[in-house]
Amino acid sequence: MKKDNIEFFDIVNEKDEVVGKISENRQNTIKPSQLRFINIIITNNDRKIVVPKRSSNRRIFPNCYDFSVGGHVNSGEEYEEAAYRELKEELGITNVKLLEVAYFSPYDSNSKTFQKVYILKYNNEITNYDQDGIEKLYYMTKEEVKKLMNNKPNLFKTDYFVVMKYLMDKNYL
DSSP states (O other), X not given: OXXXXXXXXXXXXXXXXXXXXXXXXXXXXXXXXXXXXXXXXXXXXXXXEEEEEXXXXXXXXXXXXXXXXXXXXXXXXXXXXXXXXXXXXXXXXXXXXXXXXXXXOTTTSSOSSEXXXXXXXXXXXOOOOOTTTEEEEEEEOHHHHHHHHHHOGGGBOTTHHHHHHHHHHTXXX
């Protein structure tokens, strides 16, 4: 939900139930485990993974590698709605079908947040991405991602390791 160009996020309890709401400029006053997020991993027919590198102007995790798409679930929004919204905002992709493959809770996993993870098989070239938030899009094999995660772990968002290990162990990638 936006009001006067400020986004609002639902605050959730340990059961992922909405118990309040907070504005984006106040989100740092609560624990990440009180917010909801979505992440999408995009692969193509060559089994390459879309791995964006975040711009240096990003407030959180600047210059880090990220999920193909990721973001907050806005207040009043469901996880799946947020996934499609973020997919359109970040990469300009619409009219596709996401597959939900995982749900993480900070209370029963190594995840820092509540999050749902989606997979998208997408073979079109991605040219309409958010160039303000994304420095560059890379297409990497699973092995290239693993190698980069092992050699330069500080260049990834925190939950990237939890999610990617799960997806790789379950053969989603």
